[in-house]
Amino acid sequence: xxxxxxxTPVLVLAAVLITFVITAGPILVAGAxxxxxxxxxxxxxxxxxxxxxxxxxxxxxxxxTGAAVAIAFRAGYWNIGAEGQLLLGAIxxxxxxxxxxxxxxxxxxxxxxxxxxxxxxxxxxxxxxxxVRFGIDExxxxxxxxxxxxxxxxxxxxxxxxxxVTGFPESPRIAASAEFPALIERSRLHLGFxxxxxxxxxxxxxxxxxxxxxRLRAAGLSPHGARFAGINVSRxxxxxxxxxxxxxxxAGVSEVAGIQNRLTGGLSPGYGYTxxxxxxxxxxxMPGVAIAAIFLGDLSIGASSAARSxxxxxxxxxxxxxxLLLTTVALLxxxxxxxxxxxxxxxxxSVTGDVAAEGxxx
Amino acid sequence: xxxxEPALELRLITKRFGDLVANDAINFDVRRGEVHxxxxxxxxxxxxVMRIAYGLTQADEGQILVGGRALVVRSxxxxxxxxxxxxxxxxxxxxxxxxxxxxxxxxxxxxxLKPGEAGRDAAAVxxxxxxxxxxxxxxxxxxxGQQQRVEILKALSRNCQILIxxxxxxxxxxxxxxxxxxxxxxxxxxGLSVVFISHKLAEVRxxxxxxxxxxxxxxxxxxxxxxxxxxxxxxxxGRPTFGVDRPTDAAQPSGAPILRIRGLSADGPHGxxxxxxxxxxxxxxxxxxxxxxxxxxxxxxxxxxxxMRRPTAGSIAVTDVELAGADPGRxxxxxxxxxxxxxxxxxxxxxxxxxxxxxxxxxxxRRGGRIDERGIRARAxxxxxxxxxxxxxxxxxxxxxxxxxxxxxLARVLSRGPRVLVVSQPTRGLDVGxxxxxRSQLLARRHDGTAILLVSEDLDELLALSDRLIVMYxxxxxxxxxxxxxxxxxxxMLMAGRGRAA
Numbered sequence: 085x086x087x088x089x090x091x092t093p094v095l096v097l098a099a100v101l102i103t104f105v106i107t108a109g110p111i112l113v114a115g116a117x118x119x120x121x122x123x124x125x126x127x128x129x130x131x132x133x134x135x136x137x138x139x140x141x142x143x144x145x146x147x148x149t150g151a152a153v154a155i156a157f158r159a160g161y162w163n164i165g166a167e168g169q170l171l172l173g174a175i176x177x178x179x180x181x182x183x184x185x186x187x188x189x190x191x192x193x194x195x196x197x198x199x200x201x202x203x204x205x206x207x208x209x210x211x212x213x214x215x216v217r218f219g220i221d222e223x224x225x226x227x228x229x230x231x232x233x234x235x236x237x238x239x240x241x242x243x244x245x246x247x248x249v250t251g252f253p254e255s256p257r258i259a260a261s262a263e264f265p266a267l268i269e270r271s272r273l274h275l276g277f278x279x280x281x282x283x284x285x286x287x288x289x290x291x292x293x294x295x296x297x298x299r300l301r302a303a304g305l306s307p308h309g310a311r312f313a314g315i316n317v318s319r320x321x322x323x324x325x326x327x328x329x330x331x332x333x334x335a336g337v338s339e340v341a342g343i344q345n346r347l348t349g350g351l352s353p354g355y356g357y358t359x360x361x362x363x364x365x366x367x368x369x370m371p372g373v374a375i376a377a378i379f380l381g382d383l384s385i386g387a388s389s390a391a392r393s394x395x396x397x398x399x400x401x402x403x404x405x406x407x408l409l410l411t412t413v414a415l416l417x418x419x420x421x422x423x424x425x426x427x428x429x430x431x432x433x434s435v436t437g438d439v440a441a442e443g444x445x446x
Numbered sequence: 447x448x449x450x451e452p453a454l455e456l457r458l459i460t461k462r463f464g465d466l467v468a469n470d471a472i473n474f475d476v477r478r479g480e481v482h483x484x485x486x487x488x489x490x491x492x493x494x495v496m497r498i499a500y501g502l503t504q505a506d507e508g509q510i511l512v513g514g515r516a517l518v519v520r521s522x523x524x525x526x527x528x529x530x531x532x533x534x535x536x537x538x539x540x541x542x543x544x545x546x547x548x549x550x551x552x553x554x555x556x557x558x559l560k561p562g563e564a565g566r567d568a569a570a571v572x573x574x575x576x577x578x579x580x581x582x583x584x585x586x587x588x589x590x591g592q593q594q595r596v597e598i599l600k601a602l603s604r605n606c607q608i609l610i611x612x613x614x615x616x617x618x619x620x621x622x623x624x625x626x627x628x629x630x631x632x633x634x635x636x637g638l639s640v641v642f643i644s645h646k647l648a649e650v651r652x653x654x655x656x657x658x659x660x661x662x663x664x665x666x667x668x669x670x671x672x673x674x675x676x677x678x679x680x681x682x683x684g685r686p687t688f689g690v691d692r693p694t695d696a697a698q699p700s701g702a703p704i705l706r707i708r709g710l711s712a713d714g715p716h717g718x719x720x721x722x723x724x725x726x727x728x729x730x731x732x733x734x735x736x737x738x739x740x741x742x743x744x745x746x747x748x749x750x751x752x753x754m755r756r757p758t759a760g761s762i763a764v765t766d767v768e769l770a771g772a773d774p775g776r777x778x779x780x781x782x783x784x785x786x787x788x789x790x791x792x793x794x795x796x797x798x799x800x801x802x803x804x805x806x807x808x809x810x811x812r813r814g815g816r817i818d819e820r821g822i823r824a825r826a827x828x829x830x831x832x833x834x835x836x837x838x839x840x841x842x843x844x845x846x847x848x849x850x851x852x853x854x855x856l857a858r859v860l861s862r863g864p865r866v867l868v869v870s871q872p873t874r875g876l877d878v879g880x881x882x883x884x885r886s887q888l889l890a891r892r893h894d895g896t897a898i899l900l901v902s903e904d905l906d907e908l909l910a911l912s913d914r915l916i917v918m919y920x921x922x923x924x925x926x927x928x929x930x931x932x933x934x935x936x937x938x939m940l941m942a943g944r945g946r947a948a
Binding site for chain 1: 752753754773774775778784786791792793794795796797801805806807808809811812815816817
């Protein structure tokens with residue numbers, strides 16, 4: 085079978101190669117050999133067991149947020165608020181985690197995960213409701229709720245939840261039975277990674293195998309066509325937003341229960357926003373999200389070790405990530421424009437149609 | 447330049463969209479100090495030929511001459527440089543900006559924009575052309591009529607000698623129409639040439655020196671502006687009906703009406719009333735044709751019946767079930783099948799043919815919690831065979847031709863055995879074979895006793911298929927005629943809003 089040069093895997097691979105060419109400049113400026121740097125970024129972390137596990141650890145939160153963003157985007161609901169929803173999930177986990185000390189882990193952990201999911205969904209609910217009821221742009225509302233969530237975290241940490249012993253702005257440590265167990269002895273890789281894979285699998289199943297998933301995709305691809313076919317688009321968007329918020333909330337649970345064991349101000353260095361990058365690089369498909377999350381995890385571990393071994397700024401990892409996002413988006417946009425042009429011959433019916441925008445001369 | 451020399455001349459302009467010939471070797475000219483109307487039904491090619499003159503579209507063949515000299519018009523920039531201006535149906539104004547800023551946008555070449563200067567310039571052109579506008583008003587606060595004045599002023603301020611107005615009265619209230627005509631008469635007296643695109647007979651007669659009539663991309667003729675309305679109507683729509691394929695011996699419509707609409711009103715896209723007090727009924731085995739120039743409420747009528755628009759008043763009953771305000775799901779549940787005007791937007795282009803075929807009743811294809819893929823594919827294979835759809839079940843609908851997309855819609859709707867069919871522009875843009883197929887399917891449904899409401903801009907189609915015809919004008923039903931022996935002239939008058947005069 086002939087592979088189209090515009091198929092998604094080819095496109096993403098091309099984006100990676102173009103990114104490497106573009107970022108060679110900054111790397112040279114930083115005084116390193118680009119080939120060496122890319123080897124350090126991408127290959128080196130995969131060569132030892134310790135770093136490999138660290139890659140998976142850093143992929144864990146963005147596995148969740150990537151899936152959360154991808155589900156919302158597939159429905160045509162532009163949830164930019166995964167960051168805030170994650171923080172709400174973290175708050176819930178830190179709260180519940182201190183209360184379930186008497187319960188065995190098998191009971192405590194599901195309660196904590198459910199609590200985080202509900203908290204994340206609740207944070208996502210208000211903008212979603214505003215969108216379907218009043219048509220208020222969710223890009224703005226979900227985005228603006230992120231700093232509000234962070235203020236809520238800091239308010240708690242500097243107020244009622246301040247550690248009574250040390251006086252640090254950190255919440256009390258959660259009960260031992262509420263901590264996510266390590267998947268591999270003496271590593272930081274925790275249960276959250278497994279939960280993330282389960283979430284990805286479940287999301288994939290729902291999207292591709294169930295009527296609800298088909299309705300969600302239809303609503304995202306063409307709200308008008310979906311509505312015409314009798315699909316309740318508002319309810320579908322609301323559902324997608326809530327599920328998206330819930331998954332982002334579990335990301336917060338995973339970080340609290342698996343890494344920090346308490347709520348801290350630096351819990352998330354922007355995992356919610358990185359989720360948007362992951363979802364985009366993964367072209368909004370669940371297998372794509374899994375690969376993209378692990379690739380970005382790889383890149384972030386690689387960049388910090390390259391900073392030590394090659395003496396270049398670790399921020400170069402973020403530069404590579406940013407350029408990769410831009411090239412991927414650019415290539416996807418080019419593909420969309422191509423298909424738009426070839427589809428045009430069919431639309432000759434509207435001979436009298438006006439163009440909305442007359443070329444503005446002068 | 448003498449008075450009779452054409453200011454703008456189009457020679458043998460031909461434009462094709464796929465198989466459709468939008469303009470077929472059209473000749474047209476407008477003289478200095480003249481209003482020359484382009485009259486025709488929707489889809490006649492009026493707008494297309496003028497978009498070519500203004501550079502918004504390029505002709506496949508033909509020549510454009512300004513002041514006797516051949517001109518290459520690749521974009522509006524070329525047209526404007528040659529003194530051609532056009533006010534399209536959708537205005538190209540920047541809504542949050544002031545009138546003065548919008549006028550300056552159309553002219554400025556330098557890097558800087560001086561606010562004071564823009565205001566003075568705007569006041570000056572307003573004064574010079576006698577078109578009153580407030581330079582400091584924001585465009586979004588203006589009425590549509592005022593916005594149109596700004597558009598005209600924008601064109602004039604670029605030294606336009608030839609002004610093309612595309613259906614300028616469509617958006618105006620009667621008093622604004624009078625004001626527009628007064629302005630145009632003064633401008634023409636000063637030597638401006640105006641091309642006036644319209645399908646309204648009364649207005650064309652009121653303002654034009656000459657009238658050219660287009661029909662199906664061809665120029666039928668050019669007559670004096672004083673030509674009487676009957677003659678113009680006949681030129682616009684009158685042609686011998688051909689190929690009446692409705693079997694006259696078929697079962698006559700019988701029994702009680704299945705679809706009954708009473709006093710139905712609805713608003714259009716801008717919240718203005720678009721449908722007022724429409725009452726009609728359709729019997730089983732009957733095709734009721736809805737004629738009318740587009741934009742007279744037909745779209746809103748179909749939208750309401752599709753469940754896509756809430757009526758503001760009135761009743762819709764299918765047998766005895768009241769459906770006013772129902773959503774698409776309830777409409778379908780009550781047995782209303784819908785073949786909409788915009789077939790592309792009513793399917794999901796990026797989803798497969800198979801999914802689109804079952805999207806209206808997805809719940810019939812679930813097994814446990816999951817989609818019954820095998821059932822869907824079997825259904826698709828069956829419908830593709832029965833409705834002769836040239837596609838595979840997995841092909842995205844967007845990759846299909848217009849005719850096959852329409853067949854997908856037909857298959858989706860007809861396979862569910864609707865009691866009422868609401869069909870809009872079912873053959874627009876389709877080739878001959880697909881057109882024939884769609885019409886034969888509608889007639890087969892009529893034979894089976896379905897009540898069919900058929901909205902079309904194609905008069906031949908309406909005359910060929912309809913048992914009865916109603917005409918809509920400005921949101922109302924203005925007349926009803928029998929389908930078989932409709933008087934074309936009478937129909938043309940009704941469509942052009944001259945029902946009472948006929």
